[in-house]
Amino acid sequence: MSAAFQRACDELVQAAMVEDQAFSDLLPQLMQASETASPAEKTAAMPRLAEGLAEAPPNLGGWLAVIGGSWIEHGAEIGPFGDALVERLIMVTAAALAFGNAWQEATGGKPPDMEDDRPSQQAVDTVGPKLQDGAVSAMMSWFALPQFAMSACTVLSRSPRVRSGLTDRDFHVFAAGQAAEHLPQMGFVRDLLRVLDGERLLVLDRRTRQGWTVTIGGIGDNFQLHTLLAGALVGRPGGLPGKPPAPEIISCFLDAETPPDRPIVSSPWNLVDANGEWIYNEGVPADIPAVNGTRVVVLDPPSYERTFPAGRRFPMMPATLTVDGMHLAEDLDGWWSHITDPK
Incomplete structure (x- = not known):
């Protein structure tokens, strides 16, 4: 792995894990470095990306998920990233559904659009009475779910090992189906989880x-x-x-x-x-x-x-x-x- 590519990956992952404001500047730098990195270099960086995916908050981890999915589509091996992604997808889906349910209970209406709307203090205040300390994380999960779903479709399509290694499959299929009511791409995730x-x-x-x-x-x-x-x-x-x-x-x-x-x-x-x-x-x-x-x-x-x-x-x-x-x-x-x- 070239020193410049490794440094760009390490810096972005570290910024995601500690919620450093430098993340927004480092993200395009890694994306640019990825354009010339070889599949072998991206494969070597996958474990580091998986570490960040496991620890970063959903709004930043979603970007790491997108980067990993892009690398896989351009020849990188999935490795530990696939397991980290699916595990995090399960958590993000559960939190997103909690946000959607709390919103509907509080307002009687549809939650914000995951792809067209944006996080806001108003959203936190709406679900806060129901979700208490989990309100911010649930809101971030709601708006990050499209990124996780996009990457999950790539990983689940490419890796029989990840598909077959999932435990409690029926439960996760059900949760993905519920999420598909708000985000159609989760319908593809649900169906990929059902592949034999x-x-x-x-x-x-x-x-x-x-x-x-x-x-x-x-x-x-x-x-x-x-x-x-x-x-x-x-x-x-x-x-x-x-x-x-x-x-x-x-x-x-x-x-x-x-x-x-x-x-x-x-x-x-x-x-x-x-x-x-x-x-x-x-x-x-x-x-x-x-x-x-x-x-x-x-x-x-x-x-x-x-x-x-x-x-x-x-x-x-x-x-x-x-x-x-x-x-x-x-x-x-x-x-x-x-x-x-x-x-």
Whole structure:
């Protein structure tokens, strides 16, 4: 790491941690230095940025979050920054929701706009009777949440380790969903928190009664699941007859950039769950119910021609779908007793 870049990073982080007024002057200096720093230099600075993120107040930590997210998008490795960011995002989200709830209780109206309005003493005074000593921190969290959400979308898109390492996932998904009522980008955070990694699915074909175990990761919606299943099972040895999607189509749903003129995908199936309910493409794999601990996808003939444009919902998130094994019809007799006809 160059001495100038290291010094710019250290000075900004230190100013954030002690709430030094010099922060506003140091921030553009680090941003300018970042333009010429290599990905290796940024990676080396990530632990220091993570320290600042953990200790700085939300209004300054939010800027550190934005810087880290930008570095990641330009090739830096996530490292400890990812864990620090998600931990701080959880705290900031909780405090922001406390501010929003206190504001609505005090005024009966909508809280200030996170992105268009600004912190103020009036805001502190409004929520002060409810939040007492936590009023200032809650207000800062409210207005800093957009910065944390922006960085979290980058980190969660890029890191299966961070996604899968989160504890109390359902609670954090719920909190992100509540925050999305005030900040739409938190809806993306919520959905990234629901992404399954290393999840095994049982895929059953109702017509042939055969099946496959597949493992998925980084899949953002069921459009993506639908297409990757077709690429893995149609026209392949041990798979189903038909013509699979073209390799360039599959690449768009895995990790390649989607061309501006997005190719159109034609669906070979209806996807149905074990209860006979349609698995809608607009949903996510985490919506699919489990049978005896395993999520089950049933392939049925399409009831109408279904087409959609190629591409991933989260372009920065690479996906995987691997076929672990094929199951013959006679091996699946015990499973079909748990499978309901389509509704």
